[in-house]
Amino acid sequence: MKNNNHKVIPQDEFFNLWAGSGEQDDALTNELVLADEVPTDPIRCPKCNGTTISVEGYYRLAFTIEQADGSVPKENLDDEGIKVVEVLTCPSCQIRWYVVDEATFRLYEENHELRVQVAILESLLHAPVRIMGESN
Numbered sequence: 001m002k003n004n005n006h007k008v009i010p011q012d013e014f015f016n017l018w019a020g021s022g023e024q025d026d027a028l029t030n031e032l033v034l035a036d037e038v039p040t041d042p043i044r045c046p047k048c049n050g051t052t053i054s055v056e057g058y059y060r061l062a063f064t065i066e067q068a069d070g071s072v073p074k075e076n077l078d079d080e081g082i083k084v085v086e087v088l089t090c091p092s093c094q095i096r097w098y099v100v101d102e103a104t105f106r107l108y109e110e111n112h113e114l115r116v117q118v119a120i121l122e123s124l125l126h127a128p129v130r131i132m133g134e135s136n
């Protein structure tokens with residue numbers, strides 16, 4: 001781990017974590033970043049602070065539905081949505097940032113740690129068996 005706030009995502013783990021998220025540009029490094037660590041107003045690259053970046057995301061609209069005894073429900077839709085930023089791409093740094101919350105970040109770290117442990121166990125299982133006292 002480079003530091004507390006950013007994490008490089010190995011390509012093989014990237015596909016497991018973000019399966020179905022779309023096309024993949026191999027020239028870019030993928031990194032996770034906590035949403036709190038992304039500079040805003042305007043949104044900037046977490047590494048170089050550059051403002052020439054592409055921002056991808058979606059709007060989340062809240063609504064309430066009031067229904068009484070099966071009547072035709074009255075639906076209230078919020079005028080203003082909440083802008084949710086998912087991906088930042090910085091052409092200068094060649095980094096695609098995946099903006100995640102604290103819980104997702106910690107889950108990724110735990111997942112990564114488990115993968116490392118599995119790899120170690122697999123290498124032990126497939127290691128040649130050495131008999132005590134036997135020389136090469």
Ligand SMILES: [Zn+2]
Nearest residue numbers: 045048090093
């Ligand atoms: Zn940058």
